[in-house]
Amino acid sequence: MELADLLGTELGTENVTSSRTELERQDYFDRYPVGDADEFAPRIAVRPGNLDQIRAVLRIAQEENVPVWTFSRGRNNGYGGSGPRAKGSITLDLSRMNKVLDIDTTSGTALLEPGVRFRDLYPALREIDAPFWPSVPDLDWGSVIGNALDRGIGYTALGEHFENLCGLEVMLPDGEVVRTGMGAMTGSRSWNIYRPGFGPAVDGLFSQSNLGIVTKANVWLMPKPERWAIVDIALDSDEQLARVTDVLRPLRFDGTIASTISAGTAGGVAAMLGTRDQWVSDGSPLPADFEQRVMSAFGVAAWNMRFSLYGTAIMLAARIEQVKTTLERQVPGARVTVMEYDGDAPLDEVREDHRTRAGIPGMYLEQMAGWSGGRGGHIAVSPVAPFAGEETMRLTGIVKPRFEEYGFDWLPSYHSRGRHMLMIGLILYNRDDADQSRRARELSRVLIQDLAREGYGEYRAHVALMDEVAASYDWNEHALSRFHTRLKDALDPNGILSPGKQGVWATASIGVMA
């Protein structure tokens, strides 16, 4: 039998898509390819509805020696979307497994299947008036679990999404099903509230990973605060960004500020609100006065920092007072704006650009990808650095000249959580312009190397760049990569499951790289 027939027999033909036209129409290609879209083309897409059907797909893949690429919703845009690393893979789309299985209103957790989107979880919580908020990223069409497994971030106090997963159900490449953490006990009362369990803690193995397929996970929610606030700080220069980063660090470390601290340029604001051709008529570089014009047009600063604060009325007032006091003392003249909300504020009273800070899903930044025209596109260089002012200066020194060299607009942002920050060096390009796509990829490649030489590593990568990034983690002759391969070989000796994901390949599947 043909592969499509084998799969159709197990899943129903309506859950198998094999024609090129249909695969494209149903969004099974990378939405933002960098270069040839066919480089990461799927052969066939399947939509299993339960564990047995996933197991059947894995069995067929083993028998037919075809790799399987899994995703939950495939909205991992900028990182490959739903496109598989290994061309010709069966893409396993988990979107039909989309049940909110349980909401625990005591412990503030939800047990989800991977197909549940941010835009599904939020109404499920509202429907039962649960006193908890989810954490959401900028766009709400993605999978809650998928985003967490790829280590995406949000903006609330629980914005480090993988750290909010507590207890997974995972199908291993051979079809075995494991529950991790306390879920390894039948009838556990603690699966959703204590992550490590007993013995080696394995959850991390399934993040940014091809070692198993996560089929359920508990997600931690944030208690709905009595009050919350958006704090905006207008900064005039790179130097001032560095200064305020250092000033805020103690408040970040001691928990006064628990949310993501973000900072973006005036140019970034222009990209959020419009398109490039509003500022320059052809593909030439942005004019020298671009930033100045944006600042005047939108009333924004060179750098715009934002974070949010949460608490009871007492605690929120103290947090605001502390932030203001610290800034007034240490950054005289700092321009700080605070906008307060009630925890129960109706949706239409919350400004659209403030909503992710309250776990409210939406699509506010969707149009940003269209900045450079055509069908748009974005990837990003995203190094991890300590949350310190001098690091922003160093990163700018490395990254900005390369953007200029490769002809891309410099629209960076920083997002700090815990002790680290991510620089998101957003590359906005037009996927319909072959030269731009090629340059976007080249710029990424060169920066991965530039940054690694200075000790900065990427936290995530497009499928086209996973091998390059993995190679940059080179300590002791790539010991960690070799360790990943040993784990891969032990659990998936034929390298059937998502080969090449984050640069991890089974020894047997190295050939697929070609």
Added chain:
Amino acid sequence: MELADLLGTELGTENVTSSRTELERQDYFDRYPVGDADEFAPRIAVRPGNLDQIRAVLRIAQEENVPVWTFSRGRNNGYGGSGPRAKGSITLDLSRMNKVLDIDTTSGTALLEPGVRFRDLYPALREIDAPFWPSVPDLDWGSVIGNALDRGIGYTALGEHFENLCGLEVMLPDGEVVRTGMGAMTGSRSWNIYRPGFGPAVDGLFSQSNLGIVTKANVWLMPKPERWAIVDIALDSDEQLARVTDVLRPLRFDGTIASTISAGTAGGVAAMLGTRDQWVSDGSPLPADFEQRVMSAFGVAAWNMRFSLYGTAIMLAARIEQVKTTLERQVPGARVTVMEYDGDAPLDEVREDHRTRAGIPGMYLEQMAGWSGGRGGHIAVSPVAPFAGEETMRLTGIVKPRFEEYGFDWLPSYHSRGRHMLMIGLILYNRDDADQSRRARELSRVLIQDLAREGYGEYRAHVALMDEVAASYDWNEHALSRFHTRLKDALDPNGILSPGKQGVWATASIGVMA
């Protein structure tokens, strides 16, 4: 050559101990055995001083087919101390590798070797006047890294110790050395500040584990607060403990209370401060008025809850106000005492029983183990539960009758962090009384089963009970245990490294269990 000679050639004879007398004198047996001390007797102890020497020990162990049991300081008392699970093991003592390699006063982290004790790290921080506190457990003689890897807890805002490790250096059973997280990049600037790295996150694999030997780790420190406070709440009954647990939960979840919330009985206070024979003259049960007498004698309550608060002057005041307001509104008549300190308070001004709350190391509770006389002893039944009042009632209902049945004093405590709490059902016995030791073990075994039937799992276990606890994690025919074995087989096919640790055995080493 004899094993001792082979090891002596590599490590120097002064770093090898093989006589029974010396092994006992140098504390290489479990200090608190439950039953026959020889059941977990080492054959020989070695003290490597560097990676090459550890590698040599592993090589010799492979060649001679003798298991190796690793520990940092061997102070894991109540869980087996330095005693190996597999009798006749080479015990690999990492105490000579005790350097504080680096302290990062920007990011608040310390890079340590496994031999560094809590009592070593604290003065190292003070010496350079670092504005950071470590988190410490009750006793300061243990290893910072070892305690974290066994998932021990402390009392500050960073009391979940394994979560404070960021980036490990690990020697695998075959001698390969891996750095995890961002440390996998040569010259990384972010090893100590971002845990996941790129690709599958493997740190958890090395906690409660026999998959590798951690030879370095970065430890996160807490910023020294401007002010801090101890909050004590006196509770009159089990029902009031349950009520206050529920009342505090929102303040725990929203970060108002970031420290460990502990609660112990009057009886527990008596055990902290004295010995059993002060209350009853022979081994008979404690008198009916014991708790009442303790309450009068020490001015304590039936249950005594304690937590700590930290912050700038502004934030600490708000936290205290919030805690008081919440309790006054919801628990009329609650007896709350608050004692405030300056972050820079000199050591002798901090009450001894408050010091762990400020990361100050000490041995305050050491004598508690002597409660039952002789050379003392303790183990504990320690189930994980959601942080909720009804859970305290359920756990008491299961555990307390068994303590009475087996003739042990009921001295439980609760320790909550995040969304979970641990009940520590402390079993204080006299190791010199063979019958008591046997009963302590029997009580533990029966409770592991009782608790598992109700969905409660242990977070940690004595070497004598690791297999029983691992067996209680039985979902899908012990799928997680089988997964652990697959990892073990892949990394340590001969099962040389710490076989049986947390119930994980290589397929090849199952025989060692006998």
